[in-house]
Amino acid sequence: MARHGWGGRPPASDAEARQRIVDATARCIDRHGVTKTTLSDVANELGVTRQTVYRHFDRISDIIGEVAAQGAESFVDRLIAHLQGVGDPAEAVVEGMVFCVRTIPTEPRLSLLLQLGDSSAFSRGATTADTIAYGAKMLQRFPVDWAAAGIGEDDLNGLAEIIMRLLTSLLQHPSRPPQDETRLRALLDRWLAPAFNTAR
Incomplete structure (x- = not known):
């Protein structure tokens, strides 16, 4: 060189x-x-x-994508640390989503995920097989006994897809006026959390 x-x-x-x-x-x-x-x-x-x-x-977009990816890796580590001690699957997923909605827009490297068009993890790319598989691996790191909750390894892909679709909407199209964490948590507790009771 x-x-x-x-x-x-x-x-x-x-x-x-x-x-x-x-x-x-x-x-x-x-x-x-x-x-x-x-x-x-x-x-x-x-x-x-x-x-x-x-x-x-x-091209520059490839470099920016790597900046965003590295920011995402660091973010996932912090997310998992935030969830330590939360063993209930519904509570872990709801709290994880609230953490994402609160944190991603406020941090420069994470906010890139919202700005990269079709290559973004939180745009149409949110439903690609690779992104869903990444989401499933992230869920496996949650402090949750998924098997005991009636959620098998194959089911995690479906759960990851639902989470990514919801996060896409919540992040790219926030409520007007903005929704505080208490209301968002209540919304997810009411309409998302009960799905875990069905799984059991």
């Missing part, structure tokens, strides 16, 4: 180069916003040419 650019510290591997590009893109987004961040901005941030960035990513 060439020894120029990169702030005088060229990456030791392609993986390091990709991560530094992602980190630089996140900084540019913080300054300029997602719609005004260009590949030239990222290259300038790193002290490299556009061609150097193109060697690792085909």
Whole structure:
């Protein structure tokens, strides 16, 4: 790898180069916003040419998608930590959804999930097989005994799809006037939670 650019510290591997590009893109987004961040901005941030960035990513939207994905991974870890001690499946799902609705719009990297068009986890991409499978894996990390609740491993895909569809609507089309957490929790307790009693 060439020894120029990169702030005088060229990456030791392609993986390091990709991560530094992602980190630089996140900084540019913080300054300029997602719609005004260009590949030239990222290259300038790193002290490299556009061609150097193109060697690792085909387009700026791919880099922004990776910024969002990494933000999502960190978010899931915090979500699971937030749910520790909540063993009831209905309570865990409701509380998890309230946490998502409260947290995602307020954090820059997470808010990218709402702005990436069809590639977004919270747009039409919310119903792709890969996204639903990711949601099912996230549910498996909940502190819940799903089998005891009458929900098998195959059922988690269906539950993940329902959750993703509801979150898509709640995040992209919030209530007017805004709905507070108490009312949202009551809504989900009334209409979503009873499904878990049926499963049992």
